[in-house]
Each structure stands twice: as C-alpha cells, then as structure tokens.
Amino acid sequence: MSLRSLHGRRIDSVWIATLSVLVAGLCGMRLWRPGTVGAATNSGSSQILNYASPEEMLFTRDGSRLYVLCQSGEVRVFNGATYASIATIPVGHQPRGFSLSPDESRLFVVNSWDDTLSVIDTHALKVTATWHVGMEPSSVVDDSADKYLYVANRISNDVAVLNAATGAEVKRLAAGRGASYITLAPNGKRLYVTHVYPNPTPWRTPPESEVTVIDARTAEVVGHIPLPSAAGVFHVAFTSDSRLGVVAEMHPKNLLPVTQVESGWVFENTLTLFGPAVGNKTVEVPLDDLENFAVRPFGVAITPDGSRLYVSCGGSEAVVAIDLPRLLRYVRAHRGPIVYDLAAGAHYVVKRIPAGHDAHGVAVSPDGRRLLVANRLDDTISVIDTRSNNVVSTIGLAGSKQMWSLQFGLQMFAGMTNAAPGQRRCKSCHIDEHHRNAKRMKLSTIKQIQALRRGEQAFYSGHYAFHGAMGCVNCHIDSTFDAMQWDFEPDGLARNIVDNMLLEGIRDAAPYDWSGVNPNLPTQGGPRTEKFIWRSQNYDVRTLADVCAYINSLPERPNRWRLPGGNLTPAQERGKAIFERTVDDFGKPIPLTNRCNYCHSGPLGTDHKKFDVGTKGPGDDSGLFVTPLLTNIALTAPYLHNGRAASLEEIWTIYNPQDRHGRTNDLAKDELNDLIEYLKTR
Amino acid sequence: MKRKIHTGWLAAVLAVTGTCAMAAPPQQLPQMPHYRFVNYTTANGLPNDHVYCVLVDGNRIWAGTDDGLAEYEHGKWKTYTTKDGLAQQAVLSLALDKRTGDVWAGTMGGLNRISGGRIIDTYTQLNSGLSNNIVYGVSVEEENVWVATAAGASRLNLDTGQWSIYTDSNTPMKEIWVYGVSAAPDKVYLAVWGSGLLEYNQQTKLWDIYEDPDHELEIVLFKNQGLIHDIVSSVSYVDKTVWAATYFGNSRYDGRYWQNFLTKDSGLPSNFTNFVKGVDAHHAWFCTDKGLAYYDGANWAVYTPSLTTGKPEMTVRDAAGKISHISVTTAPANNYMLGIDFQGRDIWVATAGGLSHGIFEPQP
Structure with a gap:
C-alpha cells in the first residue's frame, strides 16, 4: 500500500525524501548515506544530531582516495573518483589540521581541543596512536624525509618539532601569534607557517603578521616573510616548482572608524605573493572589487600546471578563481603598491564561483581537473570543474539540510504541520514510533541545534554588511577574538577605542560592550552591530535570535594552565x-x-x-x-x-x-x- | 653541529698541548695554542669598540656592544639597534638555544630573542615576569631560559610562558646582583656578586650556596677549600665541573674538590676576572682586566697587548711555575677582556677595545 493510498493525499518527492530521512532516523538507520552523520563519534540519539562540518581535504597522490577532516571529530574517507564513502574514522575533539606521511601510509590529525595528534594507519583505516602535543595544535605537516613532524600550536605561538616515528617532541620553534597553518613547499626544502592573530605592535599602529620560514633540513627558523598590515592569515599554496608562494590573508584597517565600511575601508581581503616568481619580494594583491568583497580568504590551491589559482572566501560563500599567469604578468608590469587598487582584480580574477556557507579548505585533484571546496557550515563539498569553473556536483556529508529535513519530517509525522483538517496524521497510526522517537530525538533539541547552525552561518557570513564586506568572524576569528582594537562609534577619529573581547562563555556576562551600554546580547549583536558595523541591513528577528543563540552556545575552550x-x-x-x-x-x-x-x-x-x-x-x-x-x-x-x-x-x-x-x-x-x-x- | 665544534676544539687543544703539560719532557716549553688575532673595531664595521660579550653560532658571530647587537657573517657586519626592537642599545650577554638556533640577548634594558634574523620578543620588568631590566647573563637549557639580572635571577619556561624569580626571598643568596648564569639539565649555577655561587638542583628543586670560607676577606686563608671570594662575576658549568670567576681570583669545583687560582701561584695575569668559560672539566679560559688566560689543567698561556707598550704579548707559565715569553705579532684588541667563545679551533674574544678573532695557528 502506498503512502498516497493510505493517507489520501498527494505526496511529492520532497515529502518522500523528508519522510525517508525521518524514518531512517526513527529506525536508527542512515539511509541517506551510511556513516556520514557523526556516526562513529558519539552514541545514542546524539549520533544523528551532529554536524559533520568539513574543514580540510586531502587527495592521495594518485587521486584514488579523498580524506575529509570534519570538525565533528572524524576523518571521512572517500573514493577519490566516485566519492563513495569508504570509512569514517573517529579522532579527537575539534580536529583542525591533517596531513599524510610521504609514503601515505599514515595520516596525522591534530585535535585542537585535546592537544593531541592522532596517527591513522591508512591501510587499516583506524587510529593506531595518539600523541600529546602543544597547546591547541592547528596543523601538522610531515617533512619529505619523514624525519620530523611539524605541529603549529595556536595558543603557545610556536611550532613543535616531533620525531615522526615516535611522536617525541624534539623542540619548539617560535612562530607568529596564533600559529596555525603550515605548508611544506613542493621541493621539500622549507616550511611556511602562518598565524591567525597579529604579532604585537605598539598601540594604535597597524597590525603586522608574518610567514615564518623553517628550514626542513635543520628544523630551524631561517626567516620571516613580513606581511605588513595583515591580521588573520590562513593557508599558503605553492606552484609545483616552488617558485611562487601565495598567502591568503585579511588586511584590516582598524585605525579608522568602522563607520568607514561605506567606503570599503574596514577590511580588505588580499593575497601576498612571494618567491622567485615575483623577484623574491612580497607583493600584496586585492581579491575584492569595488562592490564585491571576497570576505575572509582561507584556503588556497594552485592547479598542477600553474594556470589557475583558487581561493575560498568563507564570508562570501564563494571561491575566487584567478588566472595565475595573468596575475603574474599584472604584478610584474606594475610598480608600486597594488593592494589598494580595488579595480586590480579585473585583470586576473576570472570568476567568483558560488560555494556554501563558510567555504573552507580546498583541494585540487592530482590531475588538476577538479577543485573541491569544503562548505563547513553546509556539510557539503562542492566539486568544481577547473576548465569551466562551474560547480558540477555537490557531495553531501549530512548536516544542516538533512537536519532540516529531519525536523520537518518529524513535525509532519507528529501532525504539527501540513496536515489538512480531517486528514490522518502519521502518529495516529504510529503512536509507539512517535513516543520512541520523542525519547530518542528530542524535537526541542533538534530545533535548538538547527538554530545554532543557522546562527553560526549568519555569524560567519559577510552577507549582512554593506557590500557584503565582512562578517562577525572577521574580528572574532574562529569565534574567538582578533587581538586588535577598534574604533566603532561615529564620534570622530580615535575616540573611544575598544579592545576586542573573547566570546567564549559570555552567555551570562551582560551588560555588554566595555561601556556596558548594551543590557543584553540581542542589543549588542542586533541594533548596535547593525548601526555601527553592518550599516546595510538589519538581522531579521529569527536570524538575530539564532546568532545570539550561537554566541551563547560557545563553550569555553580548555584552560591550558589548570592542572x-x-x-x-x-x-x-x-x-x-x-x-x-x-x-x-x-x-x-x-x-x-x-x-x-x-x-x-x-x-x-x-x-x-x-x-x-x-x-x-x-x-x-x-x-x-x-x-x-x-x-x-x-x-x-x-x-x-x-x-x-x-x-x-x-x-x-x-x-x-x-x-x-x-x-x-x-x-x-x-x-x-x-x-x-x-x-x-x- | 655544536657538539662537534665543542669536541673538535677540545681535540685541537689536546693535540697541541699533549694530554697535559705534566707529560711533556722536562724543561720543554709546554705547547700552548697559538693564534693570529684579527681585530674588529668601528674602523671595520663594529658598531662600538666596547664589546661586552661574544657568541659563536656556527659561521655566524654575534657581538654584544655598547651600541647594539652586531652580527658577522660572510665577511659583513649587520647591527641590530633599538629601532629593530632591541630592548636597549647596550648588550651585556648572549646565549644560543642550540636546539632552535634562536639567540637570546641580555641588555641594559631587558631581554631579547632573535629568531630567523629578526628580534621577535622583548621582555622587560614592566611587560613580563623578568625580575630586572639589567640582564648580566643568560643561559638556555631545554625549554627554560635562565636570566641573571641586577635583581635576582629569572627563569622563563618557553612552553608555558611562566616566569619564576629567584632572589634572597626564596634562595640562600644574600645579595641579589646576579652577574652570571650557567644552566645544564642537571644543575644551574648563579654567579652572585657578593653572595658566592648558588647551585640549583634541577631534580630536587633545591638550592645550595657555595661561599668563600673566609668570606669577604681579600686575603685567602683557606686555599682550595672553597670559593676564592664571594664577589663572583661569572660561572661556567661544563662536564659536571664548575668554573667560577671572581674579582679576587678564580675557582674550579668538580663536585668534591675545590681548586683556586690566584696570580701569585698560577698563570693568571690578574685576579680581577670578568668572565670564565670552561672548555671541559680541565681546560678553561679566563677574561681578566690584564689579558686573556688559558689554562690546560697544568700550564697557562696569556694573550694580551702589553699593558705598557701595547705590543702583542704571549706568555706561557708551565706547571712548575717557569714563565716564558713567546714572540708573537698579533694580540687581542685590548687587555681588558670581557668574554670569549669558541669556533672550532678558533676563539672570538670580546674586549673593551674591540672584538678579536683568534685564528688558530698550528705549531711545528
């Protein structure tokens, strides 16, 4: 008997899909994709409520496998060609970075809140060792000789050098503040370390960042590539000949009043080029154009033939595709700074490719034909054809959309929506299932989690600011802070400068703002933010509530100084x-x-x-x-x-x-x- | 790399001197190392002739001067000043973190870390837990940076960022002018001006103090029974042996026995010693106000420009006390010696009149 004949109502495909999700949830099955929804990290009902939140991706050299690092605390393993799921490997809390050993037999994952490193045997597809590392490890790279592992520790601002065989720490190298992302140049000679918080500078002077350069042979810091005025520096990518390095970064202008957002003068989103290909100097180039910002450039990838450069921009939910030879020609032809020329991008940006919420890590397939983008807050991966620069498919990892379906289906099942008068409701026939489900899934919990995800999406989006110029996370990097001071009020230059605060644990910290002018978070995050920062549009009521719910939900990260x-x-x-x-x-x-x-x-x-x-x-x-x-x-x-x-x-x-x-x-x-x-x- | 340099130096010295002069044929001049000195001053790139300290870092030489930190590499000088982030222009002490290659510089106004050719950290008594801005000495041991200051010693744990302070309130020191520090995984020694030598046991976390048995007398009543004097200016701990310099003579302590060195019964050109650096348990260099002295366990050699004529001098005193004058054509830049470090067989010497590179010259 079909559902249609049972209930006497037209059931469209959406409803079928929704119901199938719901039934799968009720039955503890994972019909939509086995092992994709936090399957191995938790037990009980919370299993199906986790978001995967894909962050970073890696192809094996032959492209046969794709590893996806998920913030949910797992590594998903896929067939690199078909994207068929192979395995889900649970790791630690809040993993942030991973890399393969040179022979690809081991996958190293750093768990930022556990201060550990998980070693995964890529044949057995399981964790074989867990090593203790420094404070908030955020990326890991194995050197080409497989002698040392380099781990960037965000809190201690350093890079731990570990024995790659035993995990024993050999030493720590000083890096920039908030050391987070390490890249080994393709020639294996040097490692390049970026950091998310600016290095200390005198008060009311522009921020400064750097790329710390480590000699892979001696494991010593051998140089610093200065990134003047940059704060919030993320991934680095190289051309295959190692002659060009590209850094993704933000270029805040915090000395000016934030009200200057109307003039495009709060955040600029840029790349810094370095290496022999640009004459061994650094050249900062803009990603933005006048009315179209490329908010928060994070991931960088270059095709093996050096023809295309891709940059994920989480706040713009897009990937910027750049014609790399044209960019280099433009850079070489221009003397003087390019970074302030918001028309420059027209010379090298070939397309802005729509992606998902908080487009994060990127990976180019070994043949250079596909670019994958992890849409962290959509639980999807966009697959982009590098010839057409179009999204050709989307890989679902289960997340917000599925959660929405789950909630929607449950509501329908319970007769809360879509049931016409006189029509029978599912639960009238499936009372037991409904009660069991109610116990296991907690509708209120689902609602809450969905609100948090919506709030997080809004928090990470640049959509609300004038010209889409920035999002909350521009200043609250990874939902924390930015170590900078800002001039918010339209009260003149350099008046009432305020230091940015950490958001963790502020749920019960009202009143807000240093002046205490905001009695609650909705006032702080709503009218105040809209008036002084976004200057473009208001949050709608639900979005504001979701953003506040998300901020209120932020847990305190572990305190590393407590015994x-x-x-x-x-x-x-x-x-x-x-x-x-x-x-x-x-x-x-x-x-x-x-x-x-x-x-x-x-x-x-x-x-x-x-x-x-x-x-x-x-x-x-x-x-x-x-x-x-x-x-x-x-x-x-x-x-x-x-x-x-x-x-x-x-x-x-x-x-x-x-x-x-x-x-x-x-x-x-x-x-x-x-x-x-x-x-x-x- | 650094270990090789160290052992290479030792082997070189031993090769020159024989196992020790005691084994040399009677009445034969002990074979002490000879050097050709090349001196660097403001005339050839040094920012200031007053050089407080010197540090060898592979092929790179660091010199702490009265007017900045000078770096010499590939025949060129580069100077770090306060514009580059140096805490204060006068650099009094230097130390190398052999694991990371970072250099630590103690100045008259705080402590700096230099990494990858850039000053990346500045610690002062106002912005950090450093006990005092006048940093007379610095020594790196594993993740700990030990700092000798004018108001006690400080220790910075690089992994945790924790500062610890050691003064008269939590150690046996009676004065808090800490002039030098030498840290090793087992023990840390502090040279305390007026309060002798302090020893910190890394395992037990306990302090001990070694003082002049006859205390502050400038005469020595109890020779070889303890520290020669309480005004200790420098300390060097190597091969489980402590070499301690004072303004009134020098001492060696192997954990059981003390040995004192005075001008009257050793080859020291002066009791007033600014700096000591041990090569190993039996060999050491002493930087005095009247020349640079080398001790090989039995014999002494002194290198200096003449105090009267300024002409280069080298003097050798054998174990029997016989003094010989060696004809030389070069000498360190000044007789007032402030620091020394080793580069293979060569030595680099900080003096009040410039930086001197002693190039080892094998003797037939």
Whole structure:
C-alpha cells in the first residue's frame, strides 16, 4: 500500500525524501548515506544530531582516495573518483589540521581541543596512536624525509618539532601569534607557517603578521616573510616548482572608524605573493572589487600546471578563481603598491564561483581537473570543474539540510504541520514510533541545534554588511577574538577605542560592550552591530535570535594552565591568595572595593558592574568600564578597555600608578608573577 | 653541529698541548695554542669598540656592544639597534638555544630573542615576569631560559610562558646582583656578586650556596677549600665541573674538590676576572682586566697587548711555575677582556677595545 493510498493525499518527492530521512532516523538507520552523520563519534540519539562540518581535504597522490577532516571529530574517507564513502574514522575533539606521511601510509590529525595528534594507519583505516602535543595544535605537516613532524600550536605561538616515528617532541620553534597553518613547499626544502592573530605592535599602529620560514633540513627558523598590515592569515599554496608562494590573508584597517565600511575601508581581503616568481619580494594583491568583497580568504590551491589559482572566501560563500599567469604578468608590469587598487582584480580574477556557507579548505585533484571546496557550515563539498569553473556536483556529508529535513519530517509525522483538517496524521497510526522517537530525538533539541547552525552561518557570513564586506568572524576569528582594537562609534577619529573581547562563555556576562551600554546580547549583536558595523541591513528577528543563540552556545575552550583535577601549582596558589587577600604587604587592610575579587567575582570573574580603575585615556569619554571577564584571559592580550596594556604585567606595572585597579603597588615582582600565574588559570 | 665544534676544539687543544703539560719532557716549553688575532673595531664595521660579550653560532658571530647587537657573517657586519626592537642599545650577554638556533640577548634594558634574523620578543620588568631590566647573563637549557639580572635571577619556561624569580626571598643568596648564569639539565649555577655561587638542583628543586670560607676577606686563608671570594662575576658549568670567576681570583669545583687560582701561584695575569668559560672539566679560559688566560689543567698561556707598550704579548707559565715569553705579532684588541667563545679551533674574544678573532695557528 502506498503512502498516497493510505493517507489520501498527494505526496511529492520532497515529502518522500523528508519522510525517508525521518524514518531512517526513527529506525536508527542512515539511509541517506551510511556513516556520514557523526556516526562513529558519539552514541545514542546524539549520533544523528551532529554536524559533520568539513574543514580540510586531502587527495592521495594518485587521486584514488579523498580524506575529509570534519570538525565533528572524524576523518571521512572517500573514493577519490566516485566519492563513495569508504570509512569514517573517529579522532579527537575539534580536529583542525591533517596531513599524510610521504609514503601515505599514515595520516596525522591534530585535535585542537585535546592537544593531541592522532596517527591513522591508512591501510587499516583506524587510529593506531595518539600523541600529546602543544597547546591547541592547528596543523601538522610531515617533512619529505619523514624525519620530523611539524605541529603549529595556536595558543603557545610556536611550532613543535616531533620525531615522526615516535611522536617525541624534539623542540619548539617560535612562530607568529596564533600559529596555525603550515605548508611544506613542493621541493621539500622549507616550511611556511602562518598565524591567525597579529604579532604585537605598539598601540594604535597597524597590525603586522608574518610567514615564518623553517628550514626542513635543520628544523630551524631561517626567516620571516613580513606581511605588513595583515591580521588573520590562513593557508599558503605553492606552484609545483616552488617558485611562487601565495598567502591568503585579511588586511584590516582598524585605525579608522568602522563607520568607514561605506567606503570599503574596514577590511580588505588580499593575497601576498612571494618567491622567485615575483623577484623574491612580497607583493600584496586585492581579491575584492569595488562592490564585491571576497570576505575572509582561507584556503588556497594552485592547479598542477600553474594556470589557475583558487581561493575560498568563507564570508562570501564563494571561491575566487584567478588566472595565475595573468596575475603574474599584472604584478610584474606594475610598480608600486597594488593592494589598494580595488579595480586590480579585473585583470586576473576570472570568476567568483558560488560555494556554501563558510567555504573552507580546498583541494585540487592530482590531475588538476577538479577543485573541491569544503562548505563547513553546509556539510557539503562542492566539486568544481577547473576548465569551466562551474560547480558540477555537490557531495553531501549530512548536516544542516538533512537536519532540516529531519525536523520537518518529524513535525509532519507528529501532525504539527501540513496536515489538512480531517486528514490522518502519521502518529495516529504510529503512536509507539512517535513516543520512541520523542525519547530518542528530542524535537526541542533538534530545533535548538538547527538554530545554532543557522546562527553560526549568519555569524560567519559577510552577507549582512554593506557590500557584503565582512562578517562577525572577521574580528572574532574562529569565534574567538582578533587581538586588535577598534574604533566603532561615529564620534570622530580615535575616540573611544575598544579592545576586542573573547566570546567564549559570555552567555551570562551582560551588560555588554566595555561601556556596558548594551543590557543584553540581542542589543549588542542586533541594533548596535547593525548601526555601527553592518550599516546595510538589519538581522531579521529569527536570524538575530539564532546568532545570539550561537554566541551563547560557545563553550569555553580548555584552560591550558589548570592542572588536571583543578589543583593549582604552588605559584598559582600563592597568586590566588594575593587575588583574595584583604591586607597588603605592609599589613594594612585593603578597602573592600580595591580587592581583586571584589570586582572580579564569581565564576566568570566579573560583577557585571562599571568601575573607574584609572585607565581613562585621552580619547575616552568616560573612565567607567564594565569589569571584564577573566575567562581564558591568558590568551587575550592586549588588555584594558583600549588594549593599552600589552601584557597582563603592564596592567599593574604601568597602568595602575594610583592603585585604583586594585592594591598592587605593594607587591614584589615575584608576587606579581604569582598573581598572573593564578589569573592564567581563570 | 655544536657538539662537534665543542669536541673538535677540545681535540685541537689536546693535540697541541699533549694530554697535559705534566707529560711533556722536562724543561720543554709546554705547547700552548697559538693564534693570529684579527681585530674588529668601528674602523671595520663594529658598531662600538666596547664589546661586552661574544657568541659563536656556527659561521655566524654575534657581538654584544655598547651600541647594539652586531652580527658577522660572510665577511659583513649587520647591527641590530633599538629601532629593530632591541630592548636597549647596550648588550651585556648572549646565549644560543642550540636546539632552535634562536639567540637570546641580555641588555641594559631587558631581554631579547632573535629568531630567523629578526628580534621577535622583548621582555622587560614592566611587560613580563623578568625580575630586572639589567640582564648580566643568560643561559638556555631545554625549554627554560635562565636570566641573571641586577635583581635576582629569572627563569622563563618557553612552553608555558611562566616566569619564576629567584632572589634572597626564596634562595640562600644574600645579595641579589646576579652577574652570571650557567644552566645544564642537571644543575644551574648563579654567579652572585657578593653572595658566592648558588647551585640549583634541577631534580630536587633545591638550592645550595657555595661561599668563600673566609668570606669577604681579600686575603685567602683557606686555599682550595672553597670559593676564592664571594664577589663572583661569572660561572661556567661544563662536564659536571664548575668554573667560577671572581674579582679576587678564580675557582674550579668538580663536585668534591675545590681548586683556586690566584696570580701569585698560577698563570693568571690578574685576579680581577670578568668572565670564565670552561672548555671541559680541565681546560678553561679566563677574561681578566690584564689579558686573556688559558689554562690546560697544568700550564697557562696569556694573550694580551702589553699593558705598557701595547705590543702583542704571549706568555706561557708551565706547571712548575717557569714563565716564558713567546714572540708573537698579533694580540687581542685590548687587555681588558670581557668574554670569549669558541669556533672550532678558533676563539672570538670580546674586549673593551674591540672584538678579536683568534685564528688558530698550528705549531711545528
């Protein structure tokens, strides 16, 4: 008996698809694609609620296999030609980077929140070892000799050099702040490391970034390629002859008021070219054009023949296709800076290819005919024909669309939608299934998760800003912060400069903004953002709610300075005592309001109130600022409302001369060090 | 690479001197190393003639001067100044992280890290946990950078970013002027001006102190029974042996026995010693205010321009105390010696009048 005859209603293909998804969910089956929805990472009902969130991809040299790294904590293995699923391999928490050994027998995955590296046997397709690495490992590369593994640690700003056979750490090399992405040049001689947060510079000066160059033979830093004015630097790609390197980066202009977005003067999205092909100098070229920004360039790939350069732009949900020979001719023909010429792209950009939400990692097939783009927030991979530059197919990894179908189908099944009066509802015949499903799947949970995904998509999208110029994530890189200071209000140049804050754990941190002007997150993220930043359009009610839900859902990443079990080191214990002390080093009582833990109280380290701690600068209208959270404060230099303090130490060694920011001038240097060691554990 | 240089140097010296002068034929002049000195001053590229310290980094030479950090490579000088991020123009101390190739420079205004040809970090007493901006000494051991300052010692853990401070409040030191530091995986030694030698046991995390048995007297009542004097200016820990320089003589301690060196009964040209660097447990170089001295375990050689005429001098004192003057045509740039490092068989010497490259000259 067909469904149509049973219910006496036309059932179109959408409904059939939806119902099949629903039934599969009810039955614990995975009809739409086995093993694609977080299958191996979790158990129980949460299995089918995970998003895959594909981030990075790798082809084997012969193109027979495609590895997809998913933020859900797994590596998906596909046939490289047909994309048929071969396996799903669970790894650690929040994996961020992976690479193959030179003989392709091992796949290395770094798990950014576990501080581990998973070693996968590519024959057995399972994890055979898990090695401890540094703080927030974000990429891993095996050198061509298979002697060393290089791991970029985002929090400790360095590159760990590991014995490739044993995982033992040999040493760490200093890299840029927020070291994140490593690329080995095709000739195997050098590694190039980028970083997502700018290196420290004097206050109110342009940001600076770099590509740190490591000699693969000696495993030593041998140079720095300067990236002036860049902040938020992501992948590097090389031509097959290693003569040209291309860096994807953002070029913020944070010294100007953000209101200048109307003039295209907040973020520029650029590439930096380096290497012999451009005369061993660096050339920064724009990806944007006047009314069409290429927001947040992330992944870079060059076809083996060097004819095409592709750049994924997550905020624009697009891939920019560049004619590389034309770009090089243009660069060689022009003297002087090109980066500020927003008409330049017309000379080398051949197409903007639509992709999915937060178009992320890219991979070119070994034959150069296909470009794959991981659409992280759509759970899909776009397959682009490099001859036509058209998307020719989309690989679904199960995610938001399937989740939507699941919810929609469940609603229909339960009779909540689409049931005409007098028509029978599914659940009337399948009561047991409905009850079982209700227990297993929790409709409210599905709704919530969908809202979070929608909110995350909006958060990562540049769609809402004037000319699509930027998204929330431009400043809150990977939903964190950007280590920069911004001029938001239309109150004149360099007035009321504010330091960007970490978003983790801010759910209960109202009021928002350093001034405390926003009583809740919808005000901060809605009217305020729309007025001072987007200057283009409002969020609709649901989108604003989703964005806020997403921000509120952001968990605190693990604190690397806390000992297991919550114990404190002796220095941290001493610092805690200073944080909580009631008398100073001279035995004098410290007034209640001048103790650290008076304002920085509670689990978040804030009392949510405004105080004047003597940090008002010449550009500030007021000296009253809301007590900031202490959550993961070790990561978020610089400090104070305007970012004047380059380090935690400077808060008290320089900017607390009158003891208004707590009684600290009685402290000896070692006591201040102890206090800071304790603060790092918050 | 660095290990090869070290052992190569030792082999070279041993080859020149024999196993030691005690084995040399009686009345024969001990074969001490000979050098042809090439001196660098402002006349040929050095930013300032006052060179506080020198560091050999493979084929690259670093010189800490009164006016910046100078780097010499491929016959050319490059100078890092405060414009390049140097914490202060006067560079007092240098250390090489042999694992990473990074160079650490202690200045009169803080501590710098140089990596890949660029100053990438600046630590001061205001922006970091560094105890004081005047950095007299620096030494790198695994992931720890040990720093000798005018207000105690500091240790930076490069993996965690944690700073620890060691002063009179948590160590046995009585004064906090730490002039030198030498760190190794097992022990760390601090040279403390006025408070002797401090030893930190890396395993037990405990401190010990070695002081002059007769304390602050400038005469030596108890020779070879302890540190020669409490005003310790420099320390070098190598092959589980400590070499300690003071302004009133020098000492060697092998963990059990002390050996003191004074001008009156050794080849030291002066008791006033700014810097010491041990080659191994038995060989060491001493930078004094009256010349550069080398000790091979029995014999001494001193290299300096004459204090009176300025002419090059080399003096050898054998184990029996016999002094011989060797005819030489070159000498270090100045008699006031401040630092030394080794490059294979060659030496590089920091002096108050320039940087000197002692090119080893085999003797027939």
